[in-house]
Amino acid sequence: MTDAPVAPLTDADIDRVVLAFYAEIRVHPVLGPIFNGHVGTGAEEWRAHEAKIGRFWKKALLQQPGYDGNPMAVHLAAGDVRPAHFDPWLELFETVTHRQLPAPQADAWTTLAHRIGRGLRLGVEDRHRPKGSVPQLG
Structure with a gap:
């Protein structure tokens, strides 16, 4: 017997998860100050950020332009994103996504998020690695 196919995500699913996730990010004790420092604290600023991230996920998950x-x-230009931030981000994302879907x-979505997160974490680790040191792979 084969596994049943995963029902596709919809635009509405993605929008719902993104909104719920960033509502929790804003008040997260570690991640909130970082995001609020870059996005801002106003409703309009957050709407623009959520729309942008929604477009990111719709491209990644639905191949939408x-x-x-x-x-x-x-993430590299932010300057204050550290490798240690990715675990709580992914943990919260997984919790919210499983609550919403x-x-x-x-x-399926969180598997992709973990893959993307690993790549971003490696890039941030590389940026913060002392010059001439050997990179840690994996």
Whole structure:
């Protein structure tokens, strides 16, 4: 017997998860100050950020056009993003996604989020690694 196919995510699913996730990010004791420092604290600033991140996920998950940013460059340019920030980000993302979606869709999305997070973390680690030191892979 084969596993049943995962029902596709919709635009509405992505929007719902992004809104719920960033509502929690804003008040997170570690991540909130970082995000609020870069995004801002106003409702309009957060709406613009959530829309941009929604476009990112719609491109990644649904192959929709509309996002043309560079997440690695943004994380590196931020200056205050550290490798240790990725674990709580991913943990919170997984919690919110599983709260908002059926398990198969949430699992598929969070698997991709972990893959993207690993790549971003490696880039941030490389940026903060002392010059001439050997990179840690994995």
